[in-house]
Structure formats: structure tokens, C-alpha cells
Amino acid sequence: MIAKRNNRFLLGIDIGTSAVKAALVNTATRAIVATASSPDTAERGIKSLQPGWAEQDPEQWWTDVKAAIRKLGEWPGCDLQAVDAIGITYQMHGLVVSDTENKVLRDAIIWCDSRAISEGERALQAIGEDKCLHHLLNYPGNFTAAKLAWVKEQEPAIYKKIHKVMLPGDYIALRLSNTVTSTVSMFSEGTFWDFRSHTVSEDMLNFFGFDPLFFGELQPVFSVHGRLSAAMASELGMKAGTPITYKAGDQLNNALSLNVLKPGEIATTAGTSGVIYAVTDQLVYDPQSRINSFAHVNHLPEQPRIGLLLCINGAGISNRWIRDCTGGVHSYTQMNEMAGGIAPGASGLRYYPFGNGAERMLEHTAVQAGFSGIDLNLHTPAHLYRAVQEGIAFAFRYGLDIMRENGLQATVVKAGKANLFLSEVFARAFVNVTGLTLELYHTDASVGAAVGAGIGLGIYTEANAFENLEQVAVITPDEPTREVYESIYQEWRIQLEQQIHQNK
Structure with a gap:
């Protein structure tokens, strides 16, 4: 254990699809001291040289990592020389x-x-x-x-x-430390x-x-995955030898950041993709592999911790797409406000949030994104925004039902108040379509990676690492709204399954 750390920090790095984010967390208090991202406003694109292909340049990730870290160093009182350890999370x-x-x-x-x-x-x-x-x-x-x-x-x-x-996070660790490890x-x-x-x-x-x-x-997730090289330390203004003590995929890390570590606990996120992630102590799997089972961050042979992962490829990317297609004139905050002025069901407009690669939960069927029920004399951009967010919520419900088929019995789900969960429309549609109570917390992936680094360094334990996790809202289902959405969802589901049948 390291004794006094009032002016010491942990650095978390999140290699996302649309941007790299970084955070400094105070080692002693676990308070978020500074955050930064690169790029600042625009979102990194995906290269698609052929239909169904998706590529990004790792050198761009590395450029963004360095830019985000330098921005952290510009915050008042943020001395990058005082970073005790580095944690990395990444697109899986x-x-x-x-x-x-x-x-x-x-x-x-x-x-x-x-x-x-x-x-x-x-x-x-x-x-x-x-x-x-x-x-x-x-x-x-x-x-x-x-x-x-x-x-x-x-x-x-x-x-x-x-x-x-x-994997993407391994590459960033290599650039920082000249070391490659696996978990x-x-x-x-x-x-x-x-x-x-x-x-x-x-x-x-x-x-x-x-x-x-x-x-x-092969190394444990919480262990030393390399040390910051002298050359990189000099370039970034950090201390040579700083250890990388945590490295995990984004959905495992999202669960960690929400203190979802024990069997029966469940987390969700709605960034570029949408995910529900449930922890179990059984080596379980879906017979059709529509949901997937991975070793969680605290998995051990003698103490299994398996994350059951439902993935929807087209969540936040759908929201970005409809913003761009309507001219990019509205911010996400404005889009959410406009959607809030439209009643549930978007006056008959339905959206299917696919078209971002083959969907595992649809048995690798490449269903395309699209709208149905468009009325040229009725529907406005506000209707489009509402329909897109509701369609994403419907996709979550479709996948959640698959998880329930496989024994999931959770009634409460945790999420960071970020990305689509910043939208009141989406959050309430999610709750009323799925029937789950949603707990929202003040955290994000880069913060989770920083705290993970503290566990890897040995200054926190799984039991106390998230003692200060701040809950900011609890949203519970509303029965009348649930009934409205149930009818709409069943209509949406039937149309989706017709599309799946046509594409097989």
C-alpha cells in the first residue's frame, strides 16, 4: 500500500469508436479531477471499403491518446508527473x-x-x-x-x-510501454x-x-502490463516507469465502473453500440450464440465470473446518423428536447437501428437500418429524433428477451449518465419498454479505467474501489406508459422478424 496520496492521480484512457477519452482521478479521494477527449467535438469515422467492412487507423487512436493526455495536463493542479498508474479500456x-x-x-x-x-x-x-x-x-x-x-x-x-x-487496448499499451501482454x-x-x-x-x-x-x-487483468517508456514519458510530460496496471474491454470496464462485479448484477451502456451486460458465476452460453459469454475482469478458474453480453451494433451511431442526415443543425441536447415534445410512438413512425454490420443477436443477419410508417404530411425532424431513440430502446428489449430466455431475472440495471442516457426520452423509453428500473451514476469509461488502475496497483480492493460512486437518478417504469409501449413494441417486433426472415 502507498501511504499518502492527496496530490496523486490515476490516469484512465478509453479507446472508443468515435473518440478517445481520458480522465484523472484523485488517488486518495477517487474524485474525478479532470477529463478530456480527442477529437473535441467531431466524431472519428469508420472506414468501410466494402459493404460490411469497418476499419480504423490505430495510429489515429495513438494520436488522440496523446492529445487527450496533454489536455489533462493543462487543467489547474493536474501534474502528470504525479500519476501513479495507468488504466486502459478499449472497443472490444x-x-x-x-x-x-x-x-x-x-x-x-x-x-x-x-x-x-x-x-x-x-x-x-x-x-x-x-x-x-x-x-x-x-x-x-x-x-x-x-x-x-x-x-x-x-x-x-x-x-x-x-x-x-x-486488441485495440493492447496496442495503446504497446505504444506507451513497448510491452505486449494478454489476459x-x-x-x-x-x-x-x-x-x-x-x-x-x-x-x-x-x-x-x-x-x-x-x-x-498472459497476465491478470489487474496487474502490471508494462511501464511507461522514457521516450513516451518525455513526450507526454509524465514520469518514466509509471505502470499500466489495468487493461480491459469497454463493456467489462463499463460494468466495473458501475461496481457490477457480483453474480446477478447487470449494467448497460448506449454509446456507438448498445449493450446489456450481466454477471454470472456459471459457465453459461446461449445455444444460438445470440448473446455472448466472456471472462469478466475478476474471473478466476476457482471463482468464475462470466459476463453475458448482448450487443446492438446500431445505437448511438444511429443517433449520430439521423443528426447528420437532418443537416447537423441541431445539437444532441436540442435533439433530445425536440424529441421530448413528441408523444410516445412518434405518431406511427418506426425506426430499426441496424445497418452497422451483422447483428449477433439476430444470428449474424445483416438487417438494414430503416424507417417505416413515414407520413410526409405529418412527420418532422422531431418525430425522426423520437423514433430513432425509441427504435434503439425496442432493440434493447428484443435482446433482453433473449437474455431472459437464457435465465436472466434482473429487475434493476445500472448505467453511467452519458451518451444516450443523457436523453430523458431515451432513458424513459428504455425503462418502460424493458420493465427494468434504471439507476444512473456519475461515471464513465475513462474514470472506470482509472479506478481499475488503482485496483491493479493494489491501493484499492474490489470491495472499496467504488465506495464514492455517485448515484444521480433512479427511473422506474410507469405502468400506463408501459402499456402504450408494449403495444408499439409488439408491432415493431413483428416487422423486424419479417425483415430477418427475408434476409436469411
Whole structure:
């Protein structure tokens, strides 16, 4: 334990799809001292060279990380030399490959990319559905392992140069420290981990012919994943040797930031994608792999902690899309206010928040985004904004019902008051469509990463790390509104399932 830390800090870094965010947390009080993001207002785009493809440049992430950290150092009283440890969270399931000189060989294939579904299907058929589910807790799908297989088959010249295979957060840690490490959570989110043998899956390595040396040394999530190099410390104005003591995927980290660590607890988030994440102590899986099971940040062989993850690819990105399509003249705050002036149901206008890659909860069906029920003489931009937010809430309900089929019995869900949960319209639609009570907290991903770094450094425990977590609101279902939304949702669901049937 480190004794006196009144003027010491923990640095959290969040590698998001639309931006990089960073936060400084006071080590002693756990108070949020400063936050920053890069870019400030615009959102980073996704390269889509072909339909269903989604890529980003890891060098842009790195440029944004450095910019965000420097902005933190400009806050009054924020001495970056006083940072005790660094935590990193990142967009899950991405693929970053580098050569022997740690240079990136191609743009990262990110989470919503659909190109590798056929590679995952081949592995599923060869290994067997039962064995994949029993050992990996998932179908291979188009997770990181399948994406690496795609590179091997389609870009052999690049594949031959690969020295290390990383997720987005691993790459940022490499740039900070010249060190690559892996975790059980990292392996599980890429469908590389065998939960029965507690090792990297021989089935996956052998089927695809992957070199096990592609991966970094296996480390616990809460441990030292490298130390800030002298060169980077000088460039960033930080102290050389500062340890990186936490590294986890964004949804695991979101749960951590909300103190969702025990079986039966549930978290949600609505950023670029929408997620419900429930913790269990059982090695469970969905027989159709519509929801996915990953090792949580505190998973141990003798004390399983599995995160059941429902993902909707087109959540916040739908909100951004409709803003851009209406000319970008309204801020998100204005959009929320305008949507609030429209009654539930948006006067018959319905939105389907898909079209951002194949949806796992729809059995990897590539359903397109779209509206139905448009009335050219009635509907305004305010109706569009309301319909989009309600459509996202309906997609959450659709996925939640799948989780309930698999035994989820939660009645309360936690979320950070951020992204779509800043909208009263969305938050109340979410509550009344799902029937869940929503607890909102003052936290975000970068803050969670900073606190995770404190756990990894040994100055906090899981029991006390979130003693000061601030609850800012509780929203409960309203029965009359629930009845209205139930009728609308059932109509929406029937139309969605017709689309799914047409696309199969």
C-alpha cells in the first residue's frame, strides 16, 4: 500500500469508436479531477471499403491518446508527473497486427466488421457447435480469431509479417510501454480461450494454424502490463516507469465502473453500440450464440465470473446518423428536447437501428437500418429524433428477451449518465419498454479505467474501489406508459422478424 496520496492521480484512457477519452482521478479521494477527449467535438469515422467492412487507423487512436493526455495536463493542479498508474479500456473484438518493429501492418478491423463470418462458420463446423459452446462459451462468429483468419487467407503477404496480434487496448499499451501482454478476458473476447482447460484454445489455434507466439504474455487483468517508456514519458510530460496496471474491454470496464462485479448484477451502456451486460458465476452460453459469454475482469478458474453480453451494433451511431442526415443543425441536447415534445410512438413512425454490420443477436443477419410508417404530411425532424431513440430502446428489449430466455431475472440495471442516457426520452423509453428500473451514476469509461488502475496497483480492493460512486437518478417504469409501449413494441417486433426472415 502507498501511504499518502492527496496530490496523486490515476490516469484512465478509453479507446472508443468515435473518440478517445481520458480522465484523472484523485488517488486518495477517487474524485474525478479532470477529463478530456480527442477529437473535441467531431466524431472519428469508420472506414468501410466494402459493404460490411469497418476499419480504423490505430495510429489515429495513438494520436488522440496523446492529445487527450496533454489536455489533462493543462487543467489547474493536474501534474502528470504525479500519476501513479495507468488504466486502459478499449472497443472490444478489434484486430491490430504489427511487425517485429512494432509497426502496424494494416488498419484495425474493428468490432462491427462483418467480413469474417464465413471464417468463423468454417471453424464452427470443423470444431463442432457443442464443443465450441462448451469450451469457448461462444460460436467463433466474426470475433478476433475469425478476423485474423481472414487476414491469413485474403492478405497472406501481410500475415507473413505478423509478429504480434493485439486488441485495440493492447496496442495503446504497446505504444506507451513497448510491452505486449494478454489476459484471459482478452483471449475470451476473441474466442481464443478454453474455459474448461483454462488455456488458449488448442482447437482454434490448430484449426486456423495460428502461431501461439503471436500473443503477449498472459497476465491478470489487474496487474502490471508494462511501464511507461522514457521516450513516451518525455513526450507526454509524465514520469518514466509509471505502470499500466489495468487493461480491459469497454463493456467489462463499463460494468466495473458501475461496481457490477457480483453474480446477478447487470449494467448497460448506449454509446456507438448498445449493450446489456450481466454477471454470472456459471459457465453459461446461449445455444444460438445470440448473446455472448466472456471472462469478466475478476474471473478466476476457482471463482468464475462470466459476463453475458448482448450487443446492438446500431445505437448511438444511429443517433449520430439521423443528426447528420437532418443537416447537423441541431445539437444532441436540442435533439433530445425536440424529441421530448413528441408523444410516445412518434405518431406511427418506426425506426430499426441496424445497418452497422451483422447483428449477433439476430444470428449474424445483416438487417438494414430503416424507417417505416413515414407520413410526409405529418412527420418532422422531431418525430425522426423520437423514433430513432425509441427504435434503439425496442432493440434493447428484443435482446433482453433473449437474455431472459437464457435465465436472466434482473429487475434493476445500472448505467453511467452519458451518451444516450443523457436523453430523458431515451432513458424513459428504455425503462418502460424493458420493465427494468434504471439507476444512473456519475461515471464513465475513462474514470472506470482509472479506478481499475488503482485496483491493479493494489491501493484499492474490489470491495472499496467504488465506495464514492455517485448515484444521480433512479427511473422506474410507469405502468400506463408501459402499456402504450408494449403495444408499439409488439408491432415493431413483428416487422423486424419479417425483415430477418427475408434476409436469411
